[in-house]
Amino acid sequence: MTAYTMPMPDDISTIDLTCPRTFEENDLSEYWRQLRTARPLHWHPPVGDAPGFWVVSRYADVMALYKENKRLTSEKGNVLVTLLSGGDSAAGKMLAVTDGAMHRNLRNVLLKSFSPHSLKPIIDRVRTNTTRLVVEAVRRGECDFATDVAEHIPLNTISDLLGVPTADREFLLSLTKSALSSDEEGQSATDAWLARNEILLYFSELVAERRARPTEDVISVLANSTVEGELLTEEVIVLNCYSLILGGDETSRLSMIDSVQTLSRHPDQWQLLRDRKVTLESATEEVLRWATPAMHFGRRAVADVELHGQVIAAGDVVTLWNSSANRDEEVFADPYVFDLNRSPNKHITFGYGPHFCIGAYLGRAEVNAMIDALRTYTTGFEITGEPQRIHSNFLTGLCSLPTRFQPDEAALAAYETESGARL
Numbered sequence: 001m002t003a004y005t006m007p008m009p010d011d012i013s014t015i016d017l018t019c020p021r022t023f024e025e026n027d028l029s030e031y032w033r034q035l036r037t038a039r040p041l042h043w044h045p046p047v048g049d050a051p052g053f054w055v056v057s058r059y060a061d062v063m064a065l066y067k068e069n070k071r072l073t074s075e076k077g078n079v080l081v082t083l084l085s086g087g088d089s090a091a092g093k094m095l096a097v098t099d100g101a102m103h104r105n106l107r108n109v110l111l112k113s114f115s116p117h118s119l120k121p122i123i124d125r126v127r128t129n130t131t132r133l134v135v136e137a138v139r140r141g142e143c144d145f146a147t148d149v150a151e152h153i154p155l156n157t158i159s160d161l162l163g164v165p166t167a168d169r170e171f172l173l174s175l176t177k178s179a180l181s182s183d184e185e186g187q188s189a190t191d192a193w194l195a196r197n198e199i200l201l202y203f204s205e206l207v208a209e210r211r212a213r214p215t216e217d218v219i220s221v222l223a224n225s226t227v228e229g230e231l232l233t234e235e236v237i238v239l240n241c242y243s244l245i246l247g248g249d250e251t252s253r254l255s256m257i258d259s260v261q262t263l264s265r266h267p268d269q270w271q272l273l274r275d276r277k278v279t280l281e282s283a284t285e286e287v288l289r290w291a292t293p294a295m296h297f298g299r300r301a302v303a304d305v306e307l308h309g310q311v312i313a314a315g316d317v318v319t320l321w322n323s324s325a326n327r328d329e330e331v332f333a334d335p336y337v338f339d340l341n342r343s344p345n346k347h348i349t350f351g352y353g354p355h356f357c358i359g360a361y362l363g364r365a366e367v368n369a370m371i372d373a374l375r376t377y378t379t380g381f382e383i384t385g386e387p388q389r390i391h392s393n394f395l396t397g398l399c400s401l402p403t404r405f406q407p408d409e410a411a412l413a414a415y416e417t418e419s420g421a422r423l
């Protein structure tokens, strides 16, 4: 179990939501409960040179503000780090930090690649790959579930979507780790910046290739689509390729890792899953609500917005806390109970409104494939060492989870016979 080291302070205004350590050291359940009850629109005081910002914690308010794309904008950043440092250099070009007509047009282009029909072959590969990784881990008996299993799924899936050749994937994985990883405190900002530029350069070479010889992948779709009669620029294409890694790698990975830790702590729910007394679809939704890997997103106000008798003034930063909204007792019965049969379960893990996660169907399919493989090939599992938390004020979850599996021998033998027959 990851033990939190600090007791919850009595004065909620001492909690610093900008500091990653706040999330590593504290169980914030009580903090969020107090805010939802007494201060649904809370002013977080400035930290250092950064400005203060609004904190929105109730489900209904988070939904309403996600929908609000006239008086709130994503173009000045959409997470605390960029919002507080004054903006995002990809604004107006990368989907998640673009609004208005350009956002609609870009989203429509990308949606072609995200329909259930287009995703079918990608999801088939997710299932095959996930099953193989889980079978191998169960056969070994012990593994670090985060690095040996979960790490290998989302980036491969995004590479399939983008059409990244297999030979380049290890290289891309190592760059992505340097550019984005929240695994450790004190990573060099220069290394991260260099790795990010190298990823962008790599994609620009692929764009040139796919303009010349288009295939079915997302890069080809972007490279050959027009918006208002013009082909998308190389910069826009490259940034939006990168945005799929930003959006879909760590979030999906953290959800899968969380599913293993949470199921190991809830043997009754694991048994329901094993005994097929809960559907995979219902279990997937509860795993996603429980994990809520993206704790917050944010916006900057471009006009005044009134809420609970206070004014979010034009220019203010406002943050929407999915991690609190997904535990709102006004919406979820017994929100702190992990219940794989929960219904209804309209969690807000993928956001809401115009920027609703474009990869939600894929993210769900990845979690679904993972818990399906777990319930099929292992009779149970236990956590054998100290899990390690990531270091972030935006994402939450684990980057290391030592796990021991008990094999389901009959299912493993059936898998091995079938895969042997395929060779």
Ligand code: HEM
Residues within 6 Å of the ligand: 066, 074, 078, 095, 096, 097, 107, 158, 243, 244, 245, 247, 248, 249, 251, 252, 255, 292, 293, 294, 297, 298, 348, 349, 350, 351, 352, 354, 355, 356, 357, 358, 359, 360, 362, 363, 364
């Ligand atoms: C947007 C969460 C998986 C790509 C979002 C948003 C959330 C979210 C909350 C809304 C952001 C906002 O309102 O500012 C998640 C979670 C995932 C996941 C929890 C996994 C469990 C994926 C995957 C992909 C992806 C697999 C792509 C391969 C994106 C993109 C956006 C987005 C491009 C921006 C959409 C827009 O601005 O129109 N995601 N996501 N996400 N997500 Fe995901």
